[in-house]
Amino acid sequence: xxxxxxxxxxxxxxxxxxxxxxxxxxxxxxxxxxxxxxxxxxxxxxxxxxxxxxxxxxxxxxxxxxxxxxxxxxxxxxxxxxxxxxxxxxxxxxxxxxxxxxxxxxxxxxxxxxxxxxxxxxxxxxxxxxxxxxxxxxxxxxxxxxxxxxxxxxxxxxxxxxxxxxxxxxxxxxxxxxxxxxxxxxxxxxxxxxxxxxx
Amino acid sequence: xxxxxxxxxxxxxxxxxxxxxxxxxxxxxxxxxxxxxxxxxxxxxxxxxxxxxxxxxxxxxxxxxxxxxxxxxxxxxxxxxxxxxxxxxxxxxxxxxxxxxxxxxxxxxxxxxxxxxxxxxxxxxxxxxxxxxxxxxxxxxxxxxxxxxxxxxxxxxxxxxxxxxxxxxxxxxxxxxxxxxxxxxxxxxxxxxxxxxxxxxxxxxxxxxxxxxxxxxxxxxxxxxxxxxxxxxxxxxxxxxxxxxxxxxxxxxxxxxxxxxxxxxxxxxxxxxxxxxxxxxxxxxxxxxxxxxxxxxxxxxxxxxxxxxxxxxxxxxxxxxxxxxxxxxxxxxxxxxxxxxxxxxxxxxxxxxxxxxxxxxxxxxxxxxxxxxxxxxxxxxxxxxxxxxxxxxxxxxxxxxxxxxxxxxxxxxxxxxxxxxxxxxxxxxxxxxxxxxxxxxxxxxxxxxxxxxxxxxxxxxxxxxxxxxxxxxx
Numbered sequence: 001x002x003x004x005x006x007x008x009x010x011x012x013x014x015x016x017x018x019x020x021x022x023x024x025x026x027x028x029x030x031x032x033x034x035x036x037x038x039x040x041x042x043x044x045x046x047x048x049x050x051x052x053x054x055x056x057x058x059x060x061x062x063x064x065x066x067x068x069x070x071x072x073x074x075x076x077x078x079x080x081x082x083x084x085x086x087x088x089x090x091x092x093x094x095x096x097x098x099x100x101x102x103x104x105x106x107x108x109x110x111x112x113x114x115x116x117x118x119x120x121x122x123x124x125x126x127x128x129x130x131x132x133x134x135x136x137x138x139x140x141x142x143x144x145x146x147x148x149x150x151x152x153x154x155x156x157x158x159x160x161x162x163x164x165x166x167x168x169x170x171x172x173x174x175x176x177x178x179x180x181x182x183x184x185x186x187x188x189x190x191x192x193x194x195x196x197x198x199x
Numbered sequence: 200x201x202x203x204x205x206x207x208x209x210x211x212x213x214x215x216x217x218x219x220x221x222x223x224x225x226x227x228x229x230x231x232x233x234x235x236x237x238x239x240x241x242x243x244x245x246x247x248x249x250x251x252x253x254x255x256x257x258x259x260x261x262x263x264x265x266x267x268x269x270x271x272x273x274x275x276x277x278x279x280x281x282x283x284x285x286x287x288x289x290x291x292x293x294x295x296x297x298x299x300x301x302x303x304x305x306x307x308x309x310x311x312x313x314x315x316x317x318x319x320x321x322x323x324x325x326x327x328x329x330x331x332x333x334x335x336x337x338x339x340x341x342x343x344x345x346x347x348x349x350x351x352x353x354x355x356x357x358x359x360x361x362x363x364x365x366x367x368x369x370x371x372x373x374x375x376x377x378x379x380x381x382x383x384x385x386x387x388x389x390x391x392x393x394x395x396x397x398x399x400x401x402x403x404x405x406x407x408x409x410x411x412x413x414x415x416x417x418x419x420x421x422x423x424x425x426x427x428x429x430x431x432x433x434x435x436x437x438x439x440x441x442x443x444x445x446x447x448x449x450x451x452x453x454x455x456x457x458x459x460x461x462x463x464x465x466x467x468x469x470x471x472x473x474x475x476x477x478x479x480x481x482x483x484x485x486x487x488x489x490x491x492x493x494x495x496x497x498x499x500x501x502x503x504x505x506x507x508x509x510x511x512x513x514x515x516x517x518x519x520x521x522x523x524x525x526x527x528x529x530x531x532x533x534x535x536x537x538x539x540x541x542x543x544x545x546x547x548x549x550x551x552x553x554x555x556x557x558x559x560x561x562x563x564x565x566x567x568x569x570x571x572x573x574x575x576x577x578x579x580x581x582x583x584x585x586x587x588x589x590x591x592x593x594x595x596x597x598x599x600x601x602x603x604x605x606x607x608x609x610x611x612x613x614x615x616x617x618x619x620x621x622x623x624x625x626x627x628x629x630x631x632x633x634x635x636x637x638x639x640x641x642x643x644x645x646x647x648x649x650x651x652x653x654x655x656x657x658x659x660x661x662x663x664x665x666x667x668x669x670x671x672x673x
Contacts, residue, residue, distance in 0.1 A: 079490045081490070083490075117438070138458065145455065170240045176392060
């Protein structure tokens with residue numbers, strides 16, 4: 001991935017209101033703790049695919065409870081129990097399925113995650129990604145996606161910055177219904193994912 | 200009692216017509232100031248976003264071409280879309296009119312024992328009067344887009360396609376919240392937003408059914424695309440057990456490969472963003488077991504007068520519309536009178552073109568005349584709908600259909616006679632010039648000079664001047 005694409009992504013992601021870090025793997029725990037502290041997060045949820053990139057279950061957050069959202073939960077959890085579990089989460093940590101430089105967007109392909117609620121309900125979300133996942137523009141994104149659109153089942157979505165509204169006198173307010181804080185940790189030394197859904 | 204949901208249900212549309220309505224809103228200076236500020240802001244945001252795209256004109260052309268392909272063969276594309284959606288396990292219902300669409304949604308709710316419905320912004324549901332229907336049948340419907348929530352609390356309708364509550368000042372919204380929600384008065388937008396968020400979050404968590412519109416339906420995948428900033432549409436489509444998508448039958452684009460184009464055209468034209476915070480491309484219910492996501496997905500594809508537009512070789516171009524509201528913002532009429540003065544759900548230039556057909560109501564006949572024909576709407580339209588030509592065309596049709604007032608007919612017959620005979624014309628103009636010199640005040644012509652100035656004849660007239668000077672010119 002060429003560096004102009006990374007530079008464009010950094011610019012656009014930040015302009016959209018996202019907060020970007022480019023740590024090495026070694027720095028990740030420190031940065032996550034800083035974010036946790038900043039967000040005053042007491043209940044943290046980590047989705048299972050994160051663990052494939054980074055063994056976060058061995059990194060406890062001080063003063064917070066940490067739980068893992070796993071694919072297995074899909075089979076065992078009832079709707080109400082699942083909702084009960086997720087409704088009071090303060091911060092979620094998730095992987096991404098692509099990054100679009102042109103718009104500073106994050107791609108989420110639903111089948112690659114144990115759910116969709118965890119990146120929508122809490123006030124803060126932290127995404128972990130690798131520079132391999134960068135895509136130049138929307139054209140390139142949809143060209144790549146089109147090869148396996150049929151198998152994408154229940155769909156996908158793009159997240160560009162935090163939830164926002166300008167419905168009162170056109171004044172921008174961050175954090176309407178979705179997260180008010182969107183962090184991205186672009187791991188400079190991340191291994192290529194075993195299974196890149198967009199490749 | 201007015202049963203046409205297309206009309207503004209805040210008040211009955213005035214029997215005396217649109218002009219009376221406009222006069223009323225022109226007197227409301229706070230409303231006008233809010234509209235002016237909002238449209239100005241939106242235009243500036245759009246300009247900045249569009250300036251980033253060097254080949255914007257080519258994109259518009261391309262958007263026009265791809266929508267034309269769809270609309271020219273709409274029945275085939277629609278069948279294909281529905282077939283593909285059904286293959287994903289989605290139940291699709293085609294509603295010929297508002298009544299059947301509303302009944303179908305009610306029936307879905309009954310079938311699944313639904314009590315509370317959360318809803319994201321959808322103009323087609325405003326058009327068919329869905330909320331009123333569901334509420335009359337004992338269901339709770341909560342609008343969750345902040346602007347929509349505000350107008351729902353106020354018992355009003357959206358004043359704009361993109362900003363439903365942009366006519367309200369923060370003070371008005373603060374008072375509304377204090378009055379309807381029993382909270383302490385505040386006019387701080389962040390605080391008002393937080394209040395709404397907390398109330399609506401509880402509604403989301405306890406809703407049985409979520410209703411969204413669709414910005415695009417994708418023919419070759421049967422998926423729908425929803426574009427938003429707040430995240431409320433994502434909550435509506437993923438939290439409740441039952442998901443219902445309501446869309447106009449013209450909302451189609453050929454494939455997901457068309458999304459880069461249409462997302463660029465829509466987001467930049469509507470809000471001046473490169474992309475909105477959330478763009479969801481969703482299919483049917485999850486194929487593997489999951490405690491999340493809807494168990495059942497329904498599409499309600501609404502005609503409600505769109506076939507009438509489709510049958511007309513010119514008006515069918517209005518079906519290319521992607522509902523960005525750029526034509527509202529740029530229109531000198533909309534800027535001056537605001538959305539509510541139109542008295543209908545769809546306003547601005549596009550509303551003036553489509554409402555007479557969608558409503559089939561003669562009271563909408565005034566709308567195409569609410570235009571200066573300046574053409575700014577056609578110039579700004581991201582899919583190049585020739586809006587001012589369509590406005591003129593609608594006027595023609597309306598005049599032919601209703602044959603217009605007798606005095607106007609008489610006037611034009613007289614004009615035709617005079618214009619065909621230069622002697623008569625010259626004499627008439629000279630006479631008029633003399634009259635105007637004797638009576639220098641404005642010449643009143645009933646029904647015409649009310650909102651126009653009768654032009655003054657130049658004196659001497661051109662023909663008089665020419666007679667005097669023509670020999671001197673070589």
